[in-house]
Amino acid sequence: MRVGIGYDVHPLVRGRKLILGGVHIPHPMGLGGHSDADLLLHSMGDALLGAAGKKDIGSLFPDNDPKYEGISSLILLTRIFQLLKKDGYRINNLDATLVAEEPKISPYVHKMKENIAQALRIQTDRIGIKATTSEKMGFLGK
Numbered sequence: 001m002r003v004g005i006g007y008d009v010h011p012l013v014r015g016r017k018l019i020l021g022g023v024h025i026p027h028p029m030g031l032g033g034h035s036d037a038d039l040l041l042h043s044m045g046d047a048l049l050g051a052a053g054k055k056d057i058g059s060l061f062p063d064n065d066p067k068y069e070g071i072s073s074l075i076l077l078t079r080i081f082q083l084l085k086k087d088g089y090r091i092n093n094l095d096a097t098l099v100a101e102e103p104k105i106s107p108y109v110h111k112m113k114e115n116i117a118q119a120l121r122i123q124t125d126r127i128g129i130k131a132t133t134s135e136k137m138g139f140l141g142k
Contacts, residue, residue, distance in 0.1 A: 001092065004051030006043035020098065020105060021112025021129065022074040022119075027103050034063035038073035040129070044096055044116065045073075045080045052089050077119040091120050095128035105131045 016030025019038045031037035045057045054060075060083075061068045061076050068076075081091070094116070098105060105112075113124040 002051040002089075004047040004049065006045065006047030006050065006096075008039040008042040008046065010037045010039050018103070019073070021108065022072065022115035023108045023111045025103055025105070025108055035061070035068055035071045035076065036073050040096060040098055040112070041073035041077050041116070044094055045077050047094070047096075048080055048084060048091065052084050052087065054083070074115055074119050077116070081120045091122050091126070093126040093128070094120070094122075096130070098129070098131045099134055100131065101133050105129075 010031040010033045012029040013032040014029055016032060016037070018025045018027040018030040019036045020040045022038065022041065031039060033039075035042075042057055049056060049060070057076065057080070060080070061071075084091075109129050110124075112129055113127045116127050117124045
């Protein structure tokens, strides 16, 4: 069994949609980034790549490559899955914790899990998504 850890941070910016787990979440701000900036999927992708001893998501899908501008992170996660599958890996389970003061994601978790399960060809009961806050401390709490 292999275990990987992924982590990602993107700034909140005006004029962008907020996409988490492949789900559009109504919010006055979105996440800044070259792709759709879905930090939940980016961190999951990095965890999977790390478990397999592969390069990180930024190396595979560089932010200076125009073909990835605005791309759905579900597409990137699917490509990561295909790379790992080709090398004989299979995913047992995946777990993530989102740290954010807002928005509340509980109404969207089921759809996020469905999106991730479809991209990774696993059952939704093998995916955990939780959320917490940083109690308004540090740069994540601002």
